[in-house]
Amino acid sequence: MRETIAYHGAVDPGSIVQEYPPPPMHVMQLSRISEDEAAARTLGRLRRVLDRAAQLPFYSERWAAVGFEPADLRELDQLSALPTFTVHDLRESIDANPPFGLHQSRVGGPHRVLFSGGTTGSPRPVLHSARDREIGEIxxxxxxxxxxxxxxxxxxxxxxxxxHNAASTMHEALYRWIGALVLPVSTGNVTSSRLQVTMAHQFRATAWIGMSDYLVHLANVARDLGLDPATDFALQTLVVGGDAALASAAWCGVPAYNLYGTYELQTPGGECWARGGVHFSDDAHIVQVRHEETGEPQPDGARGQLIFTSLYNEAFPIVRFNTLDRSALLPVEQCPCGQSSRKIAGFLGRSDTMVKLRGINIYPEDVGRIATEHPGANGEYLCVASRTPGGDDLTLHVELADAVPADEEVIVRWLRERLGVRITVEIERPGALASQTGLGVRTKPVRFRDDRT
Incomplete structure (x- = not known):
């Protein structure tokens, strides 16, 4: 007979809830503890993660190179001395030691394996123990x-x-830890956009979650079907990855809130109804911001690269993961929503997509945000970086809001003035970029293509 391992025999939900209280009890429980108690809790959890990571060659070899052993850690400030790693290091680990690399391994009990989207290479497998998934969903x-x-x-x-992990973890979080009724429609290549809009109308959906670009597209589909996003739906909340303001405007002011996540970390950050930044759960993650060039820790309010350390992951212990995302830590203060957790400024672009144009650092995400502000554009854009004999160049493709020809020169001039640097601007007809961005098909539409290599 083959051995089996029952999922619920491998995880103790009661102890997990005590350690990582779900909503809404987390607000009260986490606000009760003092700063000293919180620091001691974090240090204890960090030491356990370091001990687990030291068993994996990916970490043990890197730490040996700088003369570090987990027993050396006495204070939280020492964490900054450890080397960081990026997705590029994970790809190298997997390529050299397929299929999972040397940065993760099964730790006993059932595991789930989920993958990155493979946008910039082969999909990366990410192992999760039963405990990892339960806490991540909370x-x-x-x-x-x-x-x-x-x-x-x-x-x-x-x-x-x-x-990949976005839909399944959202589904389980909503179903198991909130109790909401979830309609698992997925992206447009699973459930057509027209059918999704029809279902939202028919079932009187009160919340919609997804990438902001796609939710904007769905609002336009609703209009094409003769439905008014302002009056024909019961929506009260949008929760998105991407530009929350753009999604809210498309749905006529329905409040939209931003999530922050990566394939490795799941969703460590989210915006609350009081806004003012993106909360992360500091009982589950240590978030640091470092200077993009010097690697030095950044003070509150200063932009830099987001560095995450997870305090709970077992199968893939995450210690000093440089997401290459740009953000800033915000000053510590009690939020009106009741949460006492630290906030970051949200996603402010990627440090690895930077294009240097005539001595000026340009980030495609910033270009895209400006492109969506012009009333003659419909919010769809694509930035393409290329290399010329004179250096890097950037071309911005922007779709018009209407098929009726507009004064394209006026739009081009407006964009160039707002950007403050000369780039190539190409005006496209509505829908022309969908085949390149994957809008309505991909979970996350492509907004930047790097043709420099």
Whole structure:
């Protein structure tokens, strides 16, 4: 007979809830402890993660190179001395030691394996123990609850169900830790955009989650079907990856809140109804910001690269993961939503997509935000970096809001003035970029293409 391992025999939900309280009890429980108690808790959890990581060659070899052993850690400030790693290091680990690399391994009990989207290479497998998943879903549920989703909500989940983690973890967080009714519609290549809009109308959905670009597209589909986003739907909350303001405007002012996540970390950050930044759960993650060039820690308010350390992951212990995302730590203060956790400024672009134009650092995400502000554009854009004999160049493709020809020169001039640097601007007809961005098909549309290599 083959041996089996039952999922619920491998995890103790009671002890997990005590350690990582789900919403709404986390607000009260986490606000009760003192700064000293919180620091001691964090240090204890960090030491356990370091001990686990030291068993993996990916970490042990890197730490040996700088003369570090987990027993050396006495204070939290010492964490900054450890080397960081990026997705590029993970790819190298997997390529040299397929299929999972040397940075993760099964730790006993059932595991789940999920994957990155493979946008910039082969999909990266990420192992999760049963405990990893339970805690990750609780953290995600906290953010969804803080954005206003509760047990009586009907939620459209337009994140992509499949080998990557967004849709499945959102689904479980909503179902198991909030009690909401989830409609698992996925992206447009699973459930057509027209059918999704029809279902949202028919089932009186009160919340919609997904990438902001796709939710904007769905609002336009609703209009094409003769439905008014302002009056024909019961939506009260949008929770998105991407530009929350753009999604809110498309749905005629329905409040939209931003999530922050990566394939490795799941969803460590989320915006609450009080806004003012993106909360992360500091009982589950240590977040640092470092200077992009010097690697030095950045003070509150200063932009830099986001560095995450997870305090709970077992299968893939995450210690000083440089996401290459740019953000800033915000000053510590009590949030009106009741949460006492630290905030970051949210996603402010990628440090690895920077294009240097005539001595000026340009980030495609910043270009895209400006492109969506012009009333003659429909919000769809694509930035393409190329290399010329004179250096890097950037071309911005922008779709018009209407098929009726507009004064394209006026739009081009406006964009160049706002950007403050000369780039190539190409005006496209509505829908022309969909084949390149994957809008309505991909979970996360492509907004930047690097043709420099």
């Amino acid at each position: 953290i995600q549920a906290r953010h969804l609850w803080a954005a206003g989703i509760g047990a009586d909500d009907v939620v459209m989940n337009s994140f992509g169900y499949g080998p």
